Amino acid sequence: MKKSTTLKDIARATGVHVSTVSRALTPNGGASLSQEVVERIRKAAEAMDYRPNRLASGLRTSRTMTVGVMIPDITNNLFPPIVRGIEGFLEPNGYASILVNTDNDIAREQRLMDVLRERGVDGVINAAVRADDGQMERFAAGLPVVTVNRKVENSTIPSVISDDVGGVRMMVHRLAKLGHRRIGHVAGPADLSTGVDRRAAFETAMRTLGHDAPARLVVTASYYTEAEGARCADLLLDRDEGVTAILCANDRLALGALEALRARGLSCPGDISVTGFNDIPFLDLIPPGLTTVQILQYDIGRTAAEILVKLMTMPERRVPSTTILPVSIVERGSIGPVKQP
Amino acid sequence: MKKSTTLKDIARATGVHVSTVSRALTPNGGASLSQEVVERIRKAAEAMDYRPNRLASGLRTSRTMTVGVMIPDITNNLFPPIVRGIEGFLEPNGYASILVNTDNDIAREQRLMDVLRERGVDGVINAAVRADDGQMERFAAGLPVVTVNRKVENSTIPSVISDDVGGVRMMVHRLAKLGHRRIGHVAGPADLSTGVDRRAAFETAMRTLGHDAPARLVVTASYYTEAEGARCADLLLDRDEGVTAILCANDRLALGALEALRARGLSCPGDISVTGFNDIPFLDLIPPGLTTVQILQYDIGRTAAEILVKLMTMPERRVPSTTILPVSIVERGSIGPVKQP
DNA sequence: AGGAGACCCGCAATCGATTGCACTGTTACC
DNA sequence: GGTAACAGTGCAATCGATTGCGGGTCTCCT
Structure with a gap:
């Protein structure tokens, strides 16, 4: 592994001091040098395929x-x-x-x-x-x-x-427009901002619409995983609150929820509507096509x-x-x- | 941003030279130091929350x-x-x-x-x-x-x-066992080893089985994308060689091929079988479920x-x-x- | 008692780039 | 003509860790 060229090498080659080379090679540092020297040094650096050592410069400048x-x-x-x-x-x-x-x-x-x-x-x-x-x-x-x-x-x-709040609100309204009043929510983990914010947004939106949003309609997942989504959806359905739609805090939870419905022989959206959040890649290819909140x-x-x-x-x-x-x-x-x- | 503690700080605190500190803190370097000093230095380092500066050590050791x-x-x-x-x-x-x-x-x-x-x-x-x-x-x-x-x-x-060769060979055999003789191949880009190796494996496997593998049954994609997969599959079908299965060089090409079939109103696997390579995440959720080569x-x-x-x-x-x-x-x-x- | 090791530890150079300061030569101005 | 201002470079310290070398102390043996 041949060692790469350093400022010192260029200095030797051009007959100037390393500090001069350093100045010539930094964009604004060449200001106090003569055009001729800067030009000569730049050319030499180019010819010798100089690459600054970021470690050294980082050590000196702490950037x-x-x-x-x-x-x-x-x-x-x-x-x-x-x-x-x-x-x-x-x-x-x-x-x-x-x-x-x-x-x-x-x-x-x-x-x-x-x-x-x-x-x-x-x-x-x-x-x-x-x-x-x-x-x-x-x-x-x-x-x-x-x-x-x-x-x-x-x-x-x-x-x-x-816009977690806006996304959830729009989704709740969309579901409401389709006639859903008993909407369940599979909330994200309580220790993640997306989990708590979307949950709060859900409850606010439901109240605003004058719908029920009792605690029994919300189940909080421990992780953003399909398995948790399935578990929570199952729990929600077991409670038998007459839920007609499940708004999930993210897509993976929603995929799990879909799986849970399938396991029960329920159809989506025939029996129950499901929505997600994020619009992760490949989601569009998975049946029945998850309605979701697309983020940038x-x-x-x-x-x-x-x-x-x-x-x-x-x-x-x-x-x-x-x-x-x-x-x-x-x-x-x-x-x-x-x-x- | 308070500067972090350095070897020098520890040296000052413990009353020894920085080189001694350095040795005490490197796993095998402490060999030539007294247990007592090593212990004292280690404790001080711990107390002062010392983190080695990787830039400095990297500069010195070039590792x-x-x-x-x-x-x-x-x-x-x-x-x-x-x-x-x-x-x-x-x-x-x-x-x-x-x-x-x-x-x-x-x-x-x-x-x-x-x-x-x-x-x-x-x-x-x-x-x-x-x-x-x-x-x-x-x-x-x-x-x-x-x-x-x-x-x-x-x-x-x-x-x-x-094992590109083995994967393709197994897949060809699997298709052959299902009765397929006219198998098309959507090959990967010619400038990628996976593209050329899988293509070569395909041709070898076909010949070994005594099946036709004319150039007209192979279309080479320019990129590993769904769009290219669709384009190549289309081309293959346009040639009208009586292809009953399409072995694609990877999953994304295969997804594109499925899309092309759908666009033509052909069913998979009813009319044409399709296979992929890699078994990328989420593939299992996409209908009709792509048969593919799973890699580790x-x-x-x-x-x-x-x-x-x-x-x-x-x-x-x-x-x-x-x-x-x-x-x-x-x-x-x-x-x-x-x-x- | 004197010498040989062994054992511990400090000294100082080094990695490569940056930068405040000093120094030299030139220009300009009175 | 003398000096002040300035442009253009060199000098040397510095960032923090590593390491070959050397020096001091202690032990042990003859």
Whole structure:
């Protein structure tokens, strides 16, 4: 492995001091140098295929041009587009991203945060925060952090999320228009902002419409998984409250709910309507076609990256504490009018 | 942002020299120190919440404990499990991964390779190589590289792939057993090893069975996309060669083929059987259930990481040039007996 | 008692880039 | 003509951790 060329090499080749080379090669540093020298050095650097050593420069300046990206689990379909959105903004701006999976494990999150700090990341984008995440709050005190998709409740950490409230409200109204009055809700985990916010939105929307929203119509999942979706839907149906529609806090829960209906021999949307949230990739291909709230997955990632860069490069400027991106309803086959008994 | 504690801080606190602290804190370095000093230093480090600065240590030792992971596109369902497998091995071993998306763009690949080098990665796992990738070959001369899922043909770069030949052969046999003799093949891109290898395997298997495999039964896709799958399947059907089954080089092509059939009003498997390759997540939920070759997605990632670590830490030891992981057939609804005219 | 090791630990150079300060030569101005 | 201002470069310290080398102390043996 031949060692790569350094400033010193270029200095030797061009007969100037390394500091001069350094200045010639930084965009604005060449200001105090003669055009001729800058030109000569740039040419030599090009010829010698010079690549700056980011470690060295990072050590000196304590800016590594690296950001940490924390994800619960990259194999969860929701996150790749977000990650892609993040990279889509960071990479062209010279940042590299270190990707880590937390598995929603608090100890693991702690450990990975240390890993990122050791590596001197300039900032962190966290798609894995819990709603009540004290350690992330502390962490954010020493390093720019932006949360994406989720947020820490009552926190100053900037977040980029989707319009959870609006999405749920629109969906409830859509179901109501189809005649549904007894709508069940499979809520997301209580320790995730999406879980609590969507649940609150559900209850508000139901009350606003003058419909019942007793606690018995809501079942809270422990995780955003198909298995939990099935379990919760089952529970809801067991309670036998005459539910005609189930609004799930996300698509995976909804897929589980569909499975539960199938297991009971119930048809969707014939017997019961089901809706999801996120519109994850491939959802459109799965029968009966889940009606869901479409979020701008790529854009929330990209926006989070933009905000993080602002935080990192212009700490004095203020950034919005919460950025909410719009959502829309995609209607597919999983909802229909209330079954007439 | 308060600066973190350094070796110097600990040295000052414990009254020893920084070099002593350094030795006390490296696992085997403490060998030449007294137990008492080591203990005292370790305790102080713990108390002061010391985190080594990886930049500094990387600069000094030129080992950054970082690896680059190149993926064509993380939003492609195939790759997240592979990435997860990679991380599953690297992270517990102290490595962090920088993830980059190449979009199968050669110029972009080149640029990202430079990015990784600047950051001093100890090695690279590449899931995005083209079959004839000269620049990656050169790159691998100066830095440990392992390719995963794909490989560079006729190269010395170690690769971890699935049993493409076996998978295709088994699938052809399976179709043959159902009576299919005129089997079409939607081949993968000619510049990817999976494309050429599976195509070759298809032709070999067909010949072995004594079936026809004229060039007209094979259409080569330009990309692994649903759109290309549909286009190629259409082309195949237009040729009107009496094809009764279409073996696709991967699942996305197969999904496209299904779409093409649907557009023509043909049923699957009633009129035509279709098969895929990879068994990507969610495939099981999409009707009619694609029969496909299941690969060990997580394991090829993990194995690639294991091999890379060997390469990085024990350059003298030899590693297998190609590691082939087994595959199996998952049979779902998309294949059936030949339609009797 | 003197010498040989063994054992512990400090010294200082080093990795590569950055940057405040100092220094030299030139220009301009009175 | 002398000096002040300035442009253009070099010098050297610095970021934090690592490591070869050397020096001091203690033990043990002859």
